Amino acid sequence: MRIATYNVNGVNGRLPVLLRWLQETTPDIVCLQELKAPQEKFPEQAIAELGYNALWHGQKSWNGVAILTKDADITEIRKVLPGDTEDTHSRYIEAEVNGLIIGCLYLPNGNPAPGPKFDYKLKWFERLQVHAAELMESKKPVILTGDYNVMPTELDVYKPEKWVNDALFRPETRDAFQKLMSQGWTDAIRTLYPDEKIYTFWDYFRNAYGRDAGLRIDHFLLSPKVAKKLTAAGVDKHVRGWEKTSDHAPVWIELKD
């Protein structure tokens, strides 16, 4: 079974790219972030024509997350991350698919840091830690995947020294990610490729993709029951080279049945 995550950076603006990638790789479950579309503007029919059921939580202009399943039932568990009734951003959606719990997240960027946006990022991270701990305690098979907006280590940044004061790489951010990991989650890509330079995002300008000046910020966190089934993981890097493409590339894992 293949599960993928993809920050599409505008689900309607990138629809041809999304559909082409879905047809090419036919993942069984897909998590999308940055829909940048209100609930009623999600391209449900075009996606259904490729055989995908969908749950989504849209928002006008910004954010927005979705979970797609190919030929499988999908049951909504929640559409908001618990812990702050004042939070209006569509950044989390969670569903059950064939007994598997899928949490699809778009963690706040947090720049400029320090400042209120960075405070929001760290608070969101704390809420994620609380919720992730509950999921871990449930002993169920759980996948928490999406755009974490965190480079966990220096290996995940093309020029670490240039990013130390950035909200995606500051010590507070990396500490929060490590604290989450210490609950017992497995970083799928880094576990299979402990020493390789692997990126999931390249800026649009300064020829970042051509220079491979990238970041690894889209992650798959697996609970122990899922980690045991992990057989492969990777990045569909070539998709970043397509016309009218997102600045992120899709990331995927393979699980044995």
Place this chain on the structure above:
DNA sequence: ATGCCGTGGAAACCACGA
């Protein structure tokens, strides 16, 4: 050192992204 590109939405510019 830098939003240099790109999106969506409103209004021919702005907020936002990493």
